[in-house]
Amino acid sequence: MRLNNFQTKIDSIVSKRKIFIKEFSPDSVKLSHNLNRSVSDNEINSIRVHKYLTDTKYVGKVETARYLDKIGLDEKTTLKQLKAEEIQLILEWFNLK
Numbered sequence: 672m673r674l675n676n677f678q679t680k681i682d683s684i685v686s687k688r689k690i691f692i693k694e695f696s697p698d699s700v701k702l703s704h705n706l707n708r709s710v711s712d713n714e715i716n717s718i719r720v721h722k723y724l725t726d727t728k729y730v731g732k733v734e735t736a737r738y739l740d741k742i743g744l745d746e747k748t749t750l751k752q753l754k755a756e757e758i759q760l761i762l763e764w765f766n767l768k
Contacts, residue, residue, distance in 0.1 A: 691709070692726045692727075695723060695726065699766055
């Protein structure tokens with residue numbers, strides 16, 4: 672019985688992570704909200720920033736990797752590692768697109 676509850680919880684977390692990535696939006700209000708809330712959400716904050724930004728193919732992987740490098744991040748940086756200044760730089764980058 673306990674194993675079944677554990678598997679249900681795991682499935683729920685996996686689903687939440689997939690939905691979070693799939694619902695990516697370059698809209699500055701939505702992006703700001705999602706990035707800021709994800710920093711403290713233990714179920715999604717281990718997602719890599721690069722994956723979150725590129726999975727929907729709104730921006731290219733190479734372009735994103737170069738920009739992350741430019742602001743001092745890399746392809747392995749996770750959402751929980753983001754600071755307010757870095758979130759602001761990402762928002763500004765999408766405003767230029």
